[in-house]
Amino acid sequence: MTKISFFGGVNEIGGNKILIQDRSGDASVFLDFGMNFARHGMYFEEFIQPRTSNGIVDYLDMGLLPRVDGIYRHDLLEFAGMPKHGDPIADAIILSHAHLDHAGHIAFIDERVPIYCSELTHAILKVLHETQSRSIDSEVIDFKKRPLHNSRDEPVRRDFRLVKKEFKVNGISIEMIPVDHSVPGACGMIIRTSDQTIAYSGDLRLHGTHGHLTQEFVERLAVEKPDIFLCEGTRIDQADKHGEAYVKVNSDKAIAGTKGLVTADYAWKDTTRFKTFFDIAKDTGRRFCISFREAYYIRELSKFIPDLPDINDDNILLYQRKQKTGTYKDTDYDKEEREFLNMKNTVRADYVNKHQDEIVMELSYFGLPELIDLKPNPGSLYIKSASEAFNEEQEFDLERLKRWLGHFKMEYANFHASGHAPQEDLKKVMEGSNAKKIVPIHTDHPELFPQVVKTGARIELPTASY
Numbered sequence: 001m002t003k004i005s006f007f008g009g010v011n012e013i014g015g016n017k018i019l020i021q022d023r024s025g026d027a028s029v030f031l032d033f034g035m036n037f038a039r040h041g042m043y044f045e046e047f048i049q050p051r052t053s054n055g056i057v058d059y060l061d062m063g064l065l066p067r068v069d070g071i072y073r074h075d076l077l078e079f080a081g082m083p084k085h086g087d088p089i090a091d092a093i094i095l096s097h098a099h100l101d102h103a104g105h106i107a108f109i110d111e112r113v114p115i116y117c118s119e120l121t122h123a124i125l126k127v128l129h130e131t132q133s134r135s136i137d138s139e140v141i142d143f144k145k146r147p148l149h150n151s152r153d154e155p156v157r158r159d160f161r162l163v164k165k166e167f168k169v170n171g172i173s174i175e176m177i178p179v180d181h182s183v184p185g186a187c188g189m190i191i192r193t194s195d196q197t198i199a200y201s202g203d204l205r206l207h208g209t210h211g212h213l214t215q216e217f218v219e220r221l222a223v224e225k226p227d228i229f230l231c232e233g234t235r236i237d238q239a240d241k242h243g244e245a246y247v248k249v250n251s252d253k254a255i256a257g258t259k260g261l262v263t264a265d266y267a268w269k270d271t272t273r274f275k276t277f278f279d280i281a282k283d284t285g286r287r288f289c290i291s292f293r294e295a296y297y298i299r300e301l302s303k304f305i306p307d308l309p310d311i312n313d314d315n316i317l318l319y320q321r322k323q324k325t326g327t328y329k330d331t332d333y334d335k336e337e338r339e340f341l342n343m344k345n346t347v348r349a350d351y352v353n354k355h356q357d358e359i360v361m362e363l364s365y366f367g368l369p370e371l372i373d374l375k376p377n378p379g380s381l382y383i384k385s386a387s388e389a390f391n392e393e394q395e396f397d398l399e400r401l402k403r404w405l406g407h408f409k410m411e412y413a414n415f416h417a418s419g420h421a422p423q424e425d426l427k428k429v430m431e432g433s434n435a436k437k438i439v440p441i442h443t444d445h446p447e448l449f450p451q452v453v454k455t456g457a458r459i460e461l462p463t464a465s466y
């Protein structure tokens, strides 16, 4: 029998690391190798982080990475005084999408294991690599061997293989099928071993702008009748199915009554939400002012996504925030940012302040101190386009955010559309799949699955192998 082992994503949202081993023993693949945010948050926060100086040890000891032989980088194992392996236990890692809870811990993987993913997923990981400073757990595209004695050492490049549809890894065939999620390039999969057909949802939703993709994935599954469907259930306990139209209509309405600045706080990797706020700005007679990071990302992704606007578009402004010396000197900015400095639509805080009635500004929670320079007029509006607080830490963040808004006499609104299907749609996905067996993953509530799925499919709760 094909063996499926779960090294993450069991009774928790994210951190998926699912090993599929064919019964013939000569082929095995990992589906995703993501970072476990929940586990990370149990021990670490902004100012308590795993020590880079201790290589992989902090990650293994605190359970952020599973103890599994034959998968981690030799330089890290040697650094930790741990035994090294011969051939890696997996022939490939296949990424469903670029979110860190699915792709983040590729950084620790033996570089002999090739990474298969969609072209867009690779493009996103590449932008993250180019716009972030290097740290041991962000070295997905390439990495420097540890211990790092010389920071100018040449990095080791990972073997990424960009796949379109169907491909084979030894005896296992994999079909990548695009689905709709809050990051572009997301895929579900059908994996065929010598004796099983396994479907994997990745993360998905039906209610998004490209929900038809998820619908087509389900229709493919219905024909395939998979033996096993590994299905996400992030929002199996939730009902709301607000889509982009909800964000757009409500934001349009709220902005119509706003004199002063409008700011939008959303996940910057979500190109759909970017486009929604771009449209909102245009339709409310404003221009969309974005960070250099977002500009870089949109420029790179617009090579693959035709409906994204050009960053030179008349309706886009690029925001040059103060860095290092605080005097807007060219040398204050990173190499990737410098190219934006002389663009005709680049503006600074004083411009935004003077034209605040004409601007919707991308501003995240971590960017709140910019308000001190932007000086929004009383009655300006902060739109949070992300889920409201769902744990204690986020409650504190929300209280802090509201104090900032109180200080500047700004209004607060929350208009969000989730990247994950709610219960009613998960039911449609699972019942429509014609799967013989469904295994709940990526969920805090696996116990709800049997109550939701009313067809003959057997629900089997997974057991963690870590």
Ligand SMILES: [Zn+2]
Pocket: 013, 014, 015, 099, 101, 102, 203, 442
């Ligand atoms: Zn996820």
Ligand SMILES: [Zn+2]
Pocket: 097, 099, 181, 203, 419
């Ligand atoms: Zn995701």
